[in-house]
Amino acid sequence: MTNFSAQRIFELKKIANKIRQNIISMIFEAGSGHPAGSLGMADIFTALYFEILKHDPKNPDDPDRDRLILSNGHICPVQYASLAHAGYFPVEDLQTLRKFGSGLQGHPHRGFLPGIETTSGPLGCGLSEACGMAWVGKNDNKDWKVYCLMSDAEGQEGNTWEAVMFANKYKLNNLIAVIDRNNIQTDGTVEDVMPLNSLKKKYQAFGWAVAEIDGHNFEEILGAFEEAKDLAVAGPSLIIANTIPGKGVSFMENKFEWHSHKISKEEMEKALTELREEILHG
Amino acid sequence: MRDGFAEGLVQAGEEDENLIVVCADLVKSIKIDKFAEIFPDRVIDLGVAEQNLVTVSSGIASCGKNVFAASYAIFSPGRNWEQIRTTICINNQPVKIVGSHAGITTGPDGATHQALEDIALMRVLPNMIVLSPCDYLETKKATIAMAKLNKPCYIRFPRSEVPIITTLDSPFEIGKAQVLKEGNDVSIIATGEMVHFAQLAASELETSNISARVINVSTIKPLDTKVIQQAAEDTGAIVTVEDHQIVGGLGSAIAEYLSENFPVPIKMVGIKDKFGESGAPEELMQKYGLTKEEIIKAVTTVLRMSAKG
Ligand SMILES: Cc1ncc(C[n+]2csc(CCOP(=O)(O)OP(=O)(O)O)c2C)c(N)n1
Ligand SMILES: [Mg+2]
Numbered sequence: 001m002t003n004f005s006a007q008r009i010f011e012l013k014k015i016a017n018k019i020r021q022n023i024i025s026m027i028f029e030a031g032s033g034h035p036a037g038s039l040g041m042a043d044i045f046t047a048l049y050f051e052i053l054k055h056d057p058k059n060p061d062d063p064d065r066d067r068l069i070l071s072n073g074h075i076c077p078v079q080y081a082s083l084a085h086a087g088y089f090p091v092e093d094l095q096t097l098r099k100f101g102s103g104l105q106g107h108p109h110r111g112f113l114p115g116i117e118t119t120s121g122p123l124g125c126g127l128s129e130a131c132g133m134a135w136v137g138k139n140d141n142k143d144w145k146v147y148c149l150m151s152d153a154e155g156q157e158g159n160t161w162e163a164v165m166f167a168n169k170y171k172l173n174n175l176i177a178v179i180d181r182n183n184i185q186t187d188g189t190v191e192d193v194m195p196l197n198s199l200k201k202k203y204q205a206f207g208w209a210v211a212e213i214d215g216h217n218f219e220e221i222l223g224a225f226e227e228a229k230d231l232a233v234a235g236p237s238l239i240i241a242n243t244i245p246g247k248g249v250s251f252m253e254n255k256f257e258w259h260s261h262k263i264s265k266e267e268m269e270k271a272l273t274e275l276r277e278e279i280l281h282g
Numbered sequence: 283m284r285d286g287f288a289e290g291l292v293q294a295g296e297e298d299e300n301l302i303v304v305c306a307d308l309v310k311s312i313k314i315d316k317f318a319e320i321f322p323d324r325v326i327d328l329g330v331a332e333q334n335l336v337t338v339s340s341g342i343a344s345c346g347k348n349v350f351a352a353s354y355a356i357f358s359p360g361r362n363w364e365q366i367r368t369t370i371c372i373n374n375q376p377v378k379i380v381g382s383h384a385g386i387t388t389g390p391d392g393a394t395h396q397a398l399e400d401i402a403l404m405r406v407l408p409n410m411i412v413l414s415p416c417d418y419l420e421t422k423k424a425t426i427a428m429a430k431l432n433k434p435c436y437i438r439f440p441r442s443e444v445p446i447i448t449t450l451d452s453p454f455e456i457g458k459a460q461v462l463k464e465g466n467d468v469s470i471i472a473t474g475e476m477v478h479f480a481q482l483a484a485s486e487l488e489t490s491n492i493s494a495r496v497i498n499v500s501t502i503k504p505l506d507t508k509v510i511q512q513a514a515e516d517t518g519a520i521v522t523v524e525d526h527q528i529v530g531g532l533g534s535a536i537a538e539y540l541s542e543n544f545p546v547p548i549k550m551v552g553i554k555d556k557f558g559e560s561g562a563p564e565e566l567m568q569k570y571g572l573t574k575e576e577i578i579k580a581v582t583t584v585l586r587m588s589a590k591g
Contacts, residue, residue: 162329166338
């Protein structure tokens with residue numbers, strides 16, 4: 001179990017709730033975007049930016065920072081909202097998502113926004129980039145770690161498995177990957193479109209240490225990160241986060257149609273009402 | 283030319299301890315073994331995984347290392363183009379991509395292994411620099427120069443043995459083309475191992491009183507537009523020569539520039555929208571029209587077009 005107080009966990013829940021509200025209004029304002037995955041990962045992003053990561057929003061290029069690679073770039077609204085609340089840029093900027101001249105590009109674009117380590121969106125590349133970084137960190141005896149966030153459907157990309165083997169060969173124990181196991185993708189459920197079955201067994205067979213958690217339970221999330229950070233683990237670590245796509249908005253939950261979808265004004269209002277009530281009663 | 287790369291890489295590695303080489307199961311074939319012997323800790327062999335090759339390299343470069351990512355041109359940039367575009371070019375990470383076995387002279391391996399499109403693939407990418415040296419010495423200089431460059435860069439060279447036509451003192455600078463022979467009637471602009479054939483053609487043309495300028499374009503992007511425009515102005519007729527598809531290669535690059543700035547007739551010698559096949563390099567060059575004779579024919583035609591001949 002973790003050392004986090006009930007009070008702290010409640011604070012984190014409040015931040016995640018705020019981030020979810022931002023996601024809804026950002027995508028509404030933009031007129032397009034990816035709500036389901038973004039909402040589903042709000043708790044994990046909150047844990048990372050507000051507890052786990054060693055980072056300094058005022059010095060985003062600090063060479064000693066932990067690196068956070070978002071491989072499935074389409075859920076960038078959750079990262080943008082987390083970065084804003086962490087202090088990388090003003091929260092008001094969130095409403096410029098996907099607009100001309102904004103740093104909040106439709107998919108993350110390195111150089112456009114502080115805190116974005118790499119350009120992503122084309123799926124299946126992030127873990128390789130994270131491997132390259134972790135290889136350098138390990139070779140040069142650096143303290144910083146590399147966190148790579150991926151979607152489950154990225155497990156259908158060959159490039160991902162090339163990286164999985166690499167991390168094992170070079171025993172990258174400073175690399176912590178997280179898979180958003182929400183079982184949705186564009187065309188349906190992941191298990192229908194192209195089954196991945198047990199990601200746990202697959203990764204274990206490739207030499208990874210694997211933990212499987214409820215991606216909405218802060219105690220489990222924080223506990224898994226604390227464990228994965230322990231360098232006593234000989235190789236790379238994976239956290240499989242079972243999440244509910246669309247989490248927090250009843251009519252979006254577990255519906256693959258919300259992978260990519262615009263949000264109407266009525267839908268936004270309904271969603272925001274639900275989210276506000278959740279935090280009042282939660 | 284692979285030896286030039288091998289030696290250039292060792293020298294660059296001696297000069298820069300941050301230089302890392304990433305390869306995909308072709309260490310010997312691309313002659314990285316010398317470097318690997320001297321600097322075993324600075325070589326990563328990640329297996330037959332070309333998409334991983336360039337994406338891992340992007341990650342390494344982002345941590346301040348000087349990375350060379352090496353494979354055959356057909357697989358890198360052939361197989362992993364979008365990964366190069368996203369993780370190297372859009373990110374602007376200074377990865378040095380090495381494409382060996384470029385061109386039809388890859389020979390007996392057949393069409394699948396002959397990269398005839400790699401210049402086109404790399405030339406269209408913003409931020410990417412494209413090098414195509416002409417011989418062993420120039421490959422060595424180009425390798426050393428690209429190691430000092432803090433930008434994404436692609437270098438292609440053939441597998442086959444190529445005569446040495448430059449000297450130790452020949453100038454080399456990324457972005458500069460070299461005039462190897464002066465001439466006023468026509469300019470033969472070539473790249474890679476075809477520069478040698480351009481020279482042979484020019485000598486033979488001398489005997490028919492045609493004075494051909496020979497230009498070696500070892501940097502295809504950014505193109506040395508000054509030298510190209512001067513050639514167009516002085517000679518009014520141009521022949522381009524490359525071991526690559528005519529579509530999208532050196533000839534296209536020159537035509538793009540001149541058509542907007544100083545239009546003159548151009549004939550292009552290269553692969554004409556075809557795949558190759560197995561054979562000795564010389565047999566294939568004969569069949570696919572990469573010969574001295576083909577260059578001379580192109581010169582005759584272009585001179586007629588420019589109403590000079
Ligand atoms: C290489 C590549 N192919 C296709 C796409 C288009 N695309 C965007 S997201 C997606 C899959 C969505 O599934 P998942 O990654 O699990 O995301 P989730 O719906 O769970 O957010 C696809 C096919 C892409 N971005 N990259
Ligand atoms: Mg999914």
